[in-house]
Amino acid sequence: MVLYKKVKYPALMLFSLCMSLDAFGSSTVVLTSLEEERGDLKSKKARVVGPSIPSIITLADIQSILECKSRVLGQVLPEARKNLASIEQSLLEKIRDISRETDFKRISELAGLVSSIKGLDGSSHNIFVMATQECTDDDALAMAGVAVAASGALQEEFSQLIALLATSEDTRDIDYRVLEEATKAMRDITKDIYNASVLSE
Numbered sequence: 001m002v003l004y005k006k007v008k009y010p011a012l013m014l015f016s017l018c019m020s021l022d023a024f025g026s027s028t029v030v031l032t033s034l035e036e037e038r039g040d041l042k043s044k045k046a047r048v049v050g051p052s053i054p055s056i057i058t059l060a061d062i063q064s065i066l067e068c069k070s071r072v073l074g075q076v077l078p079e080a081r082k083n084l085a086s087i088e089q090s091l092l093e094k095i096r097d098i099s100r101e102t103d104f105k106r107i108s109e110l111a112g113l114v115s116s117i118k119g120l121d122g123s124s125h126n127i128f129v130m131a132t133q134e135c136t137d138d139d140a141l142a143m144a145g146v147a148v149a150a151s152g153a154l155q156e157e158f159s160q161l162i163a164l165l166a167t168s169e170d171t172r173d174i175d176y177r178v179l180e181e182a183t184k185a186m187r188d189i190t191k192d193i194y195n196a197s198v199l200s201e
Contacts, residue, residue: 063135066144069189073131073151077124080158080182083175084124087165088117090174098170106170113164113171120157127151152190158183 095110130147133140158179165171 059141063141066141066148067135069148070131070135070144072185072189073127073147076182076185077128077131077151079178081121081124081128083178083182084117084121087174087176087179088114088121091117091171094170109168110170113161116161120154120161123150123154123157127154148189149193151186152193155183155186155190158186 091110091114095107095114098106098110127147127150130143131151133143135141135144162176162179162183165174165176
């Protein structure tokens with residue numbers, strides 16, 4: 001799975017944080033009479049009023065937000081990895097059962113899921129390591145931003161896995177509820193990133 005092709009640059013993360021805090025303010029178009037400017041009573045024109053100066057977003061503010069989001073990842077990713085391991089074990093047991101029937105198509109489909117799970121587990125571990133570093137300097141702060149942004153792509157991969165498990169007759173009985181909760185948590189902490197991405201395109 002090409003997880004990191006979907007990851008946004010840390011700059012987008014910082015941009016989205018500023019957007020969510022209204023750091024750039026908003027411009028307002030005001031129709032004013034030219035009478036105020038040139039004494040012309042017949043004409044009107046639009047002028048743009050610049051945003052009022054907002055409170056300054058400090059590095060400490062960004063650090064606090066990233067730490068909060070990273071803390072969520074530190075809580076949900078270990079549980080998600082346990083659920084992935086459980087799902088993998090269930091799939092391997094099903095493969096062993098099906099192998100007696102020599103149904104190679106079903107075996108290959110389940111084996112593909114096992115391979116995907118191994119990749120997701122590795123990605124989850126890497127994101128967890130980045131997210132749980134102390135944000136003591138700019139590099140660590142940037143890594144936390146990358147981890148949060150990467151978790152947005154990871155939750156999409158989790159969602160795809162859940163959909164596959166839910167629609168296959170061989171895997172409908174597998175418990176993936178913890179994975180669903182992790183997916184929801186990651187969606188909540190990354191929705192501002194991807195909303196900002198859509199607005200910037």
